[in-house]
Amino acid sequence: MRRLLPALVLGVALSGNLQAAIDTYEFDNEADRQRYRTLVEELRCPKCQNQNIADSNAPIAMDLRAEIYRMLEEGRSNDEIIQHLVLRYGDFVRYKPPLDARTFLLWFGPAALLLGGMGALQVIVRRRRRIESSPVATELSPEERERLATLLDRKDP
Amino acid sequence: MKRLLLLLPLAIFLGVAVFLYAGLYRDPAELPSALIGKPFPAFSLPALDDPQRTITEADLKGKPALVNVWATWCPSCRFEHPVLNKLAEAGVNIHGVNYKDERAPARQWLSDLHNPYQLNIEDAKGTLGLDLGVYGAPETFFVDANGIIRHKYVGTIDEKLWREKLAPIYQQLLDEATP
Numbered sequence: 001m002r003r004l005l006p007a008l009v010l011g012v013a014l015s016g017n018l019q020a021a022i023d024t025y026e027f028d029n030e031a032d033r034q035r036y037r038t039l040v041e042e043l044r045c046p047k048c049q050n051q052n053i054a055d056s057n058a059p060i061a062m063d064l065r066a067e068i069y070r071m072l073e074e075g076r077s078n079d080e081i082i083q084h085l086v087l088r089y090g091d092f093v094r095y096k097p098p099l100d101a102r103t104f105l106l107w108f109g110p111a112a113l114l115l116g117g118m119g120a121l122q123v124i125v126r127r128r129r130r131i132e133s134s135p136v137a138t139e140l141s142p143e144e145r146e147r148l149a150t151l152l153d154r155k156d157p
Numbered sequence: 158m159k160r161l162l163l164l165l166p167l168a169i170f171l172g173v174a175v176f177l178y179a180g181l182y183r184d185p186a187e188l189p190s191a192l193i194g195k196p197f198p199a200f201s202l203p204a205l206d207d208p209q210r211t212i213t214e215a216d217l218k219g220k221p222a223l224v225n226v227w228a229t230w231c232p233s234c235r236f237e238h239p240v241l242n243k244l245a246e247a248g249v250n251i252h253g254v255n256y257k258d259e260r261a262p263a264r265q266w267l268s269d270l271h272n273p274y275q276l277n278i279e280d281a282k283g284t285l286g287l288d289l290g291v292y293g294a295p296e297t298f299f300v301d302a303n304g305i306i307r308h309k310y311v312g313t314i315d316e317k318l319w320r321e322k323l324a325p326i327y328q329q330l331l332d333e334a335t336p
Contacts, residue, residue: 047293060292063283063287089191089290089292090190
């Protein structure tokens with residue numbers, strides 16, 4: 001523990017440095033800087049899958065960050081910038097895919113599954129409850145008792 | 158009805174199994190290109206072998222071509238190069254885009270390893286590469302006689318792949334060009 005703590009502190013300090021090293025762009029105002037951050041975090045690196053272009057060190061991610069910065073400076077809107085990249089790299093570059101017929105399942109599939117599961121659960125619970133609360137005779141009838149006795153008495157062959 | 162309902166989990170399981178099984182054989186690194194069916198992006202870049210000369214997208218039109226994006230820093234390009242040489246020898250029309258590279262080593266590469274390209278486009282800053290949606294060399298675009306991108310292959314072309322998958326695509330573009 002005594003060794004772990006300094007290592008942790010050092011690690012955190014270094015990672016802060018690293019983060020600072022990546023962002024060397026200067027923005028005129030805070031709003032643009034925020035937009036830049038959202039965009040690079042929402043767009044996906046085409047080369048290193050499963051990383052956004054903010055996190056990736058791949059040359060292509062650097063190029064895309066430069067391109068986004070250039071377009072921001074030109075005063076283009078977020079939608080225009082995203083469209084610009086989607087036209088070249090396809091919907092793949094978006095971590096937030098557009099809502100259309102192809103992505104319908106992706107957007108609503110999990111919710112539908114959850115609702116379906118809850119529905120099924122409710123049906124099961126209700127059925128159980130009906131069985132429990134229904135006045136089923138818990139006493140055995142004379143025939144049943146007799147059958148039980150024979151079953152219990154029967155020696156296995 | 159009840160019996161059918163009992164089969165439902167099995168049906169769902171089979172559906173998921175088929176889906177996952179198919180997923181085993183798909184390469185997640187392969188992205189569908191957004192540019193298929195679209196015209197080759199406009200560009201105006203110097204020729205690698207003659208920086209005075211400017212090449213534009215208009216120079217690609219006329220006959221079907223392969224546009225191969227390569228660089229000297231790309232090891233698979235070196236592996237791919239002899240295959241391109243063979244294809245060029247067999248009469249396949251190939252253009253090269255030297256992507257984010259330096260002029261001297263790129264020229265050296267072409268003189269050492271033979272130049273299979275009809276046009277040598279020098280894309281030092283990667284602007285054309287960006288417009289093409291290039292995310293890693295080598296990438297090869299199939300452009301028809303009208304300058305429309307018809308197919309894209311990301312990765313190294315080898316002879317087997319060319320024979321089985323890519324040659325038919327190129328042949329189709331040739332057939333379209335000569336009615």
